[in-house]
Amino acid sequence: MLANKQALFDIRMQKRLTQKDLALASGLSERTINTYESDIDNLRNARYKNVEKVANALGVSVDEIFLSTVSEKPKQNQTA
Known part of the structure; x- marks a missing residue:
């Protein structure tokens, strides 16, 4: 969805989950989630x-x- 260091954080925020919620749901530690969010x-x-x-x-x-919703490559013009 997003290709920057905020990717995981942004998705988690969209889902309205805390790091603790995500940790519990994923079976990983809260520290692991924090580590993944802090540095891509x-x-x-x-x-x-x-x-x-x-x-x-x-x-x-x-x-x-x-993956980013904003492509790093310029979009090609599509004409019909």
Whole structure:
């Protein structure tokens, strides 16, 4: 969904969850959630299983945690 260091935080906020809520729902520690939210590199280096647990708890795909809604590439003009 968002490709910046706020990605996980923003998704969690949209779902109106605290870090504690997400930790309980994902089976991870609150500290782990905080670590993932504080630095995108921590999230990128996380075990896939853990990212999958977070995604499932949030009801989103793993891709949504890493992909931006704002493309880094310019959109091509689509004319009919």
